[in-house]
Amino acid sequence: MLKIGLDAMGGDFAPEAAVKGAVMASAEIGADSKIVLFGDKERIEAILAGESCPADRFEIVPTTEVIEMGDHPAKAFQQKADSSITVGFAHLAKDAIQGFASAGSTGAMMVGSMQVIKPIDGIIRPTISSLVPTVAGRPALLLDVGLNVDCKPEVLNQYGLIGSIYAESVLGIPNPRVAILNIGEEETKGNAQSKAAHEMMKASGRFNFVGNVESSHIFSGKVADVIVCDGFTGNVILKMAEGLYRINNALGGNNNKFWEAMNYEHVGGTPVLGVGAPVIIGHGCSSPLAIRSMILSTEHTAKAGLTEKLRLAFTD
Amino acid sequence: MLKIGLDAMGGDFAPEAAVKGAVMASAEIGADSKIVLFGDKERIEAILAGESCPADRFEIVPTTEVIEMGDHPAKAFQQKADSSITVGFAHLAKDAIQGFASAGSTGAMMVGSMQVIKPIDGIIRPTISSLVPTVAGRPALLLDVGLNVDCKPEVLNQYGLIGSIYAESVLGIPNPRVAILNIGEEETKGNAQSKAAHEMMKASGRFNFVGNVESSHIFSGKVADVIVCDGFTGNVILKMAEGLYRINNALGGNNNKFWEAMNYEHVGGTPVLGVGAPVIIGHGCSSPLAIRSMILSTEHTAKAGLTEKLRLAFTD
Structure with missing residues (x-):
């Protein structure tokens, strides 16, 4: 049995949106999977009742506290020992759940990832990544998107390997093309x-390095399946895409496959990669649909055995 | 009389596109302005005849050589002494023209800007910038967009002042809001x-510094009129916008004001800022419409007295 943990108290519209998203996801996850909800038991059961959903479809781990967006992440993680996030990570650490997702405090989720779950041995810096849609039909993985804003080349080189393993095992892309984001096609x-970073990645031999990718080709899918950049640049790319999505939406221009795929609700959150268990962080304003996608993505990551594959790759 | 020089041989579709663009612009420039065409006189005159445009509407400076895209910019600039770009810069240096524009070799245009026209005293690093459309209706200035990929904070701070002066004098925006591109709103x-850079710009007092702008607001116009970033990030932004423009266009989604404004043909090229005369570089694939916009933008920059204003600001 695969157990996927969800912070039912995480996100601007929690617990309603979180629980409703869990109900949606529960109809789609594997027969061998179960969603474990961390949060206010009474409120969760009331929402489930409102959805006419039998409570026994889920496992509920009752918690009494919530880490708020305004809380200091590290302090709150410790002091609110019975918060949904802190308890969720404790369960993840002892393998009582095989993945954990939350649309709550990103900071607290990172504290749990780094201090409770911890980086995989050999990985200098874990990373947060994002799936970006492409017109080629399959998504590309962009990393880092905001965690490590000043990256040494050896960190970027590791992101190439991490991304390649993710793309192959979770996205099912054989021999994924890995590129470094750059401002020209030429090596120089x-x-x-x-x-x-280009030089190191070219010499690595651990993944299918295809050279530079310019930002004009992030969404074309023509050059790369895995796009490596520092967290400053990746965050700029992500937020620029969000801004243009909003503008295009206001102009009524999002009624096509590409812009629909740009909708964060379908993306399934931001995987934290390089730590010892699947952790996914969702947008604060996650709707039930976004929560659903995040749960399915967490299940998918756990099923793919990503953590074990990363461990193996970095023990060499 | 204001004379605006155009490299008639510059661009993938030169001289046809360049000359046709000049014909379009000639109908729109001021009565006191004249376009000076640098290039193959016979071919230029043949195109003008084909357009039923009297040749005396222009001044033609005949040149016999062309710096090709494959040429080494610095070498070609010297060795092809009778090239349209080299001769154009010689005219600009002696004030025979008051601005120079080309859709030809960007490298050669930079050689002319830096070695013939030279940086304005006090400016550490000149910059290339780009106007980006916003849904607020007026464009914002983004700089640097590719010239200086590794920027010291003092260089970014100067870009704030350069951009502020450009926005006020050329774009006519009073007290323009200057921001540093960043990945969060908070100062830290x-x-x-x-x-x-944030710290230096905040302390500068030379322009209306409004703090950080996130990339989600580049095109909203809500935060800033001048957006300062290093050339790596700026180039990523520009090329990402180009890529999304192309994707949206292929999806038939560009039939609205915002995406139309994203069309480089309306943008008018990339001003080189911080050198001793107006220089504008156009896209290699410039159409006649793009050339027209570039000429008008060059005229506008010369009329606004941008160079003198920059000199004054940096003599302090």
Whole structure:
């Protein structure tokens, strides 16, 4: 039995949106999977009743506290020992659940990832990543998208390997094309960081390095399945896409496959990669649909055995 | 009389597109302005005849050579002494023209800007910038967009002042809002570079610094009129916008004001800022409409007295 934990108290519209999303996901997850809800038991059961959903479809781990967006993440994680996030990570650490997802405090989720679950041995810096849609039909993985804003080349090189393993095992892309985001196609282009990373990645031999990818091709899918960049650049890309999505939506221009795929609700949250268990962080404003996608993505990551594959790759 | 020089041989579709663009612009420039065409006189005159445009509407400076895209910019600039770009810069240096625009070799245009026209005293690093459309209706200035990929904070701080003067004098925006591109609204967010630049810009007092702008607001116009970033990030933004423009266009989604404004043909090229005369570089694939916009933008920059204003600001 695969157990997927969800912070029922996480997100701007929790617990309603979280629980409703869990109900949606419960109809789609595997017969061998179960969703474990962490949060206010009474409120969760009331929402389930409102959805006419039998409570025994879920496992509920009652918690009494919530880490709020305004809380100091590290302090709150410790002090609110009975918060849904803290308890969720305790369960994840002892393998009582095989993945944990939350649309709550990103900071607290990172504290749990780094301090309770901990980086996989050999990984210098875990990363947060994002799936971006492409017109080629399959998504590309962009990493880092905001965790490590100043990256040494060896960190970016590791992101190439982490991304390649994710794309192959979770996205099912055989021999994924890994590129470094750069401002020209030629090897000699770029800033000091991207040039040094290019050199290391080219020499790595651990993944299918295809060279530089320019940002004009992030969404074309023509060049790369895995796009490596520092967290500053990745965050700029992500937020720019969000901004243009909103503008295009206001103009009524999102009624097509590409822009629909740009909707974060379908993306399934931001995987934290390089720590010892599947952790996914959702957008604060997650709707039930977004929560559903995040749960399915967490289940998928756990099923794919990503953590074990990463451990194996980095024990060499 | 204001004379605006155009490299008639520059661009993938030169001289046809360049000359046709000049014909379009000639109907719109001021009565006191004249377009000076640098290039193959016979071919230029043949195109003008084909357009039923009297040749005396232009001044033609005959040149016999062309710097090709494959040429080494610095070498070609010297060795092809009778190239349209080299001769154009010689005219600009002696004030025979008051601005120069080309859709030809970006490298050669930068060689002319830096070695013939030269940086304005006090400006550490000139910059190339781009106007980006916003849904607020007026464009914002993004700089740098690819020239200086590794920027010291003092360079970014100067970009704030340069951009502010451009926005006020050329775009006519009173007291323009200047922001540093960053990955959070809070002062403490960012990478080492953006945090240091934020601090310097906040302390500068030379322009209306409004703090950080996130990339989600580049195109909203809500936060800033001038967006400062290093050339790596700026280039990523520009090319990502181009990529999404192409995707949206292929989906038939560009039939509205915002995406139309994203069309580079309306943007008018990339101003080189911080050198001693107006220089504008156009997209290699410039259409006549793009050339027209570039000429008008060059005229506008010359009329606004941008160079003198920059000189004055940096003599302090």
